[in-house]
Amino acid sequence: MGDKQTRIIAVANEKGGVGKTVTVINLAAALCKEGKTVLVVDMDPQFNATRGLGVDVKEDMLTVYDLIKDHQSIKSADVIVPTRWDGLDLIPSHVDLAGAEIELVDEVGREDRLKDALEGIYGLYDFIILDTPPSLSLLTVNVLSYAKEVIVPCQTHPYAYSALDELFDTIFAVRENINADLRVTGVVATLFDSRTRISHSILEKLKNDSRYSDLLFDTVIRTNTTIAESAGAGKPVIFFRRSSYGSEDYTRLAQELLKPN
Numbered sequence: 001m002g003d004k005q006t007r008i009i010a011v012a013n014e015k016g017g018v019g020k021t022v023t024v025i026n027l028a029a030a031l032c033k034e035g036k037t038v039l040v041v042d043m044d045p046q047f048n049a050t051r052g053l054g055v056d057v058k059e060d061m062l063t064v065y066d067l068i069k070d071h072q073s074i075k076s077a078d079v080i081v082p083t084r085w086d087g088l089d090l091i092p093s094h095v096d097l098a099g100a101e102i103e104l105v106d107e108v109g110r111e112d113r114l115k116d117a118l119e120g121i122y123g124l125y126d127f128i129i130l131d132t133p134p135s136l137s138l139l140t141v142n143v144l145s146y147a148k149e150v151i152v153p154c155q156t157h158p159y160a161y162s163a164l165d166e167l168f169d170t171i172f173a174v175r176e177n178i179n180a181d182l183r184v185t186g187v188v189a190t191l192f193d194s195r196t197r198i199s200h201s202i203l204e205k206l207k208n209d210s211r212y213s214d215l216l217f218d219t220v221i222r223t224n225t226t227i228a229e230s231a232g233a234g235k236p237v238i239f240f241r242r243s244s245y246g247s248e249d250y251t252r253l254a255q256e257l258l259k260p261n
């Protein structure tokens with residue numbers, strides 16, 4: 001065990017396409033750029049975070065699926081892979097992970113599989129950042145049971161805003177029943193397009209809604225095509241194009257996260 005005070009952060013929203021994976025990849029890279037060591041855990045069978053960090057999952061490569069299925073014999077060290085960037089490691093995902101849901105359903109302690117599997121690495125990293133699938137699946141529950149903090153990306157779109165309610169209910173339920181330590185660190189507005197009235201209107205709503213206003217990060221993530229391009233190239237935007245909105249915004253988000261509160 002290392003001596004760091006690891007911050008374990010889930011990036012979660014049951015709604016799809018709101019910028020969870022982009023936030024995981026780019027926040028991790030930005031924290032790394034600020035001198036922190038970061039482990040990304042990809043808990044989504046779509047494995048977009050794995051691809052976005054430029055890691056190719058080969059046939060014989062162990063993934064988070066093997067870890068939670070067989071955590072007695074497979075150790076976390078066996079599944080951690082380095083990325084191309086120093087201080088930024090990954091536990092990759094694989095489509096097989098979708099099957100874990102069904103395989104775990106009858107097992108005792110199924111919500112705690114990930115937590116049990118990753119216990120030994122506490123203290124080795126400054127940050128562990130976990131990507132989740134867009135559903136309240138057993139995989140998401142495993143993440144929320146292990147994490148201490150949640151960051152909620154909220155697309156500046158009416159549907160995403162109205163779905164926040166449900167997500168907060170889920171987080172409260174997890175806190176009541178499984179993980180009393182879990183807290184929401186912040187809501188981050190994403191896919192903000194300053195040219196559209198709807199983006200401004202949803203951002204105003206978030207700022208004025210007493211349920212979320214205290215939790216809202218000052219940083220707003222703007223829509224930026226370089227972000228999508230960089231994901232396609234298997235690189236966080238900071239390492240892809242330093243001078244871009246995406247790079248600036250995620251750097252600012254990382255700095256906000258590092259500020260003592």
Ligand SMILES: Nc1ncnc2c1ncn2[C@@H]1O[C@H](COP(=O)(O)OP(=O)(O)OP(=O)(O)O)[C@@H](O)[C@H]1O
Pocket residue numbers: 015016017018019020021022023044046048132133134190191192221222223224225227228231
């Ligand atoms: N700030 C941004 N600017 C431009 N494109 C973005 C931005 N954030 C996300 N995207 C794009 O929007 C899409 C959805 O983003 P992302 O995959 O991060 O969402 P998600 O919440 O992880 O989705 P899912 O629920 O399917 O996992 C992707 O194609 C991504 O490249």
Ligand SMILES: [Mg+2]
Pocket residue numbers: 020021022044048131132133
């Ligand atoms: Mg995703």
